[in-house]
Amino acid sequence: MSGDFKCIPITKRSRALHRADFGCLKGVYAVNITLGCSFSCVYCYARGYELAPPKGTVYLYHNLPLLLQREGRHLPIGTPVIINTSSDCFQPHPDILKTTHDTLAVLLHRGFQVGILTKGIVPEGFKGLFSRYARQIQFTIGVVSLNEDYCRLFEPYAPLGTNRLASAERLKSWGINVRARLDPLIPFFSDTEENIKSLLVGLKECGVQEIVLSYLQLRPRILENFQRELPPQISKLIFSCFPKKQWETTGSKTLSKMIPRSLRLKGYARIQKIAQELGLKTIICRCKNPDLGLRGSCLPTELKTKKHKRFFQKRLFG
Numbered sequence: 458m459s460g461d462f463k464c465i466p467i468t469k470r471s472r473a474l475h476r477a478d479f480g481c482l483k484g485v486y487a488v489n490i491t492l493g494c495s496f497s498c499v500y501c502y503a504r505g506y507e508l509a510p511p512k513g514t515v516y517l518y519h520n521l522p523l524l525l526q527r528e529g530r531h532l533p534i535g536t537p538v539i540i541n542t543s544s545d546c547f548q549p550h551p552d553i554l555k556t557t558h559d560t561l562a563v564l565l566h567r568g569f570q571v572g573i574l575t576k577g578i579v580p581e582g583f584k585g586l587f588s589r590y591a592r593q594i595q596f597t598i599g600v601v602s603l604n605e606d607y608c609r610l611f612e613p614y615a616p617l618g619t620n621r622l623a624s625a626e627r628l629k630s631w632g633i634n635v636r637a638r639l640d641p642l643i644p645f646f647s648d649t650e651e652n653i654k655s656l657l658v659g660l661k662e663c664g665v666q667e668i669v670l671s672y673l674q675l676r677p678r679i680l681e682n683f684q685r686e687l688p689p690q691i692s693k694l695i696f697s698c699f700p701k702k703q704w705e706t707t708g709s710k711t712l713s714k715m716i717p718r719s720l721r722l723k724g725y726a727r728i729q730k731i732a733q734e735l736g737l738k739t740i741i742c743r744c745k746n747p748d749l750g751l752r753g754s755c756l757p758t759e760l761k762t763k764k765h766k767r768f769f770q771k772r773l774f775g
């Protein structure tokens with residue numbers, strides 16, 4: 458993993474808490490510690506955002522803890538807040554980690570329920586804070602493979618999958634509930650029997666009991682990244698899994714393409730069978746699979762807002 462990126466502190470002038478307006482997160486407050494992410498995953502949709510800094514540069518919102526102290530006063534205890542919708546708060550830079558620690562301290566101290574999704578490693582220095590507020594933290598590690606070649610190719614500057622599992626194990630020992638998100642699954646690369654078996658066995662061994670699944674959704678900017686950053690034979694093979702010519706807006710505001718339904722169903726069934734044998738619970742992400750008629754949201758219960766709960770109850774019970 459390279460720590461070779463520029464971290465530039467900037468002052469956030471807009472609100473620190475904004476409501477996410479997409480997919481399963483719709484309506485939930487979200488916070489990002491940085492603009493841009495040094496992990497530079499090839500499939501990252503946030504790299505295509507208009508304001509995203511160039512690769513190798515990250516802007517750090519150094520005043521987030523102060524802003525949140527002010528804004529947090531107006532929200533009730535138990536308010537769900539999601540960290541990392543378009544960046545990663547555990548990028549290996551001392552200033553980012555300090556701001557992350559201070560930001561989480563404000564949110565947890567206010568009694569909020571905090572959901573964190575990361576591919577980063579949580580340093581030992583978070584032990585005190587996390588152990589104290591363990592019941593308010595819902596942690597998800599993003600991991601699709603323990604294979605080093607895979608990680609280097611698709612997530613070039615993120616910690617290796619094996620290191621993420623070690624981090625998850627440490628979090629469990631601090632009393633934190635940890636889930637895993639297998640997203641994006643990429644046909645031929647991360648959805649193979651061999652890859653899934655070794656990953657799920659590793660997750661089981663470190664105490665994870667629930668996994669969320671989702672196949673890759675292609676977007677125009679992700680396609681460009683694939684063309685630029687992957688060997689041509691690999692990107693061609695991946696593109697062959699998206700036979701539709703037209704881009705669509707199914708299930709999101711953004712233009713995207715999905716892998717054909719039948720292939721996704723087969724892939725999910727294969728993974729679910731392995732997970733079931735290991736006693737792991739699986740959830741298929743509804744918002745990334747709008748054509749599968751799924752119900753409910755893949756968020757942990759503690760992070761569902763009242764609005765969410767009402768919406769999903771209505772869907773479930775008519």
Ligand code: SF4
Pocket residue numbers: 494495496497498500501502503504542543544545576615
């Ligand atoms: S870790 Fe997340 S935010 Fe960072 S580059 Fe990868 S997908 Fe994007």
